[in-house]
Amino acid sequence: MHDFLQQTLSGEAPAQRQGETPYLRWQWHDRGILQLDPKGEPQQALVLSAGIHGNETAPVEILNVQLNALLCGALPLRQRVLAILGNPPALRDGKRYLSYDMNRVFSGRWQQIESCDEAQRAARLEQALTRFWPQADDGLPRWHFDLHTAIRGSWHTRFGVLPLNPLPWPEDFLQWLGAAGLEALVFHHAPSGTFTHFSCARFAAASCTLELGKALPFGANDLTQFAAAQQALAALLSGAPLAVAPVAPRRYRVTQQITRLSEQFRLHMDAETRNFTAFPQGTLLAEDGETRYRVEQAREFVLFPNSDVAPGLRAGLMLVEEAG
Incomplete structure (x- = not known):
């Protein structure tokens, strides 16, 4: 296999479904699902995913660069890796999704919607x-990075969203996120239907949704903006030393979720409102019939405001910044 992305977009199974290089053995499991195993003893068991939303192409290109370097033998591999391009039909069509937002239906929630x-x-x-x-139930640390881009602009260009986790976050995991160039980390304290919540809740993996810039079509991404993320991924895969982040990411905690309940929903933010825009206490954020969403703390920041979601789905999160 020479190019995992092109093979995935083709919709065809590769002529050769497994192979090896001087450093690894690879196996194609399904469209957009590739496993790589090092020939030496692994240090970690990693899941790297991108393209859960088909219009978020920069992370797909970033992941594909790393995979192609591994498959051609240009980069050694020290970890067990499951690489996933999440929604191939949507990637092919350049759409966020075809029927339903996939990143809302993990942890079995897919059973609750029409097939x-x-x-x-x-x-x-x-x-x-x-x-x-x-297969990795041998004490290997389990990490999952799900790579995305945001619909809107953001006051933090690169940030991570961490799911509800009853366990302390591993310090080396948080250090990796800083080295990857993330400017902010957002900590969830409630379950959700995201891919990273599933991997964390079901397998006790250290998981993070990485938001890397703004959603653009294939070919329109300036990947130099994500050099730190690419270098951190290469170091993680090859076992090379990790660069030290010059500044630790700022930390935010989710305080409330804005949910669209009906067709009456109105979000009081325009299309230019950036992620991490701050609002003072008492501000009316949205209304849906008799339901009102207001800023409850002295100052809250909005994340992922989006009125164009189906009833029952998240239309935004409100955050407070935590002391460093």
Whole structure:
């Protein structure tokens, strides 16, 4: 296999479904699902995913660069890796999704919606992780990075969203996020339907959704903006020393979720409102019939405001900044 992305977009199975290089053995499991195992003893068991939303192309290109370097033998591999391009039909069409937002239906939530491409794919991805990690039930640290870009502009260009986790976050995991160039980390304290919540809750993996810039079509991304993320990924995969982040990411905690309940929903933010825009206490954020969403703390920051979601889905998160 010479180019994982092009093979995935083609919709065809590769003529050769497994192979090896001087450093690794690879196996194609399904469209957009590739496993790589080092020939030496691994240090970690990693899941690297991108393209859960098909219009978020920069992370797909970043991941593909690393995979192609591994497959051609230009980069050694020290970890077990499951690489995933999440929503191939949406990637091919350049759309966020075809029928339903896949990153809302993990942890079995796909069973609660009408059968569609995204529901079926979420089920297959859950199965892929279930097959991959039990093989690594040997004390290897389990990390999952799900690479995304945001719909809107942001006061923090690169940031991470960490799911609900009852366990302390590993210090080397947090250090890696800083070395990858993330300017902020957002900590969830409630369950959700995201891919990273599934991997963390089901397999006790250290998981993070990485938001790297703004959603653009294939070919329109300036990957030099993500040099730190690419270098951190290469170091992680090859076992090379990790660069030290010059500044630790700022930390935010989710305080409330804005949910669209009905067709009456109105979000009081325009299309130019950036992620991490601050609002003072009492500000009316959204309304939905008799329901009102207001800023509850002295100062809250908005994340992922989006009125164009189906009823029952998240239309935004509100955050408070925590002391460093």
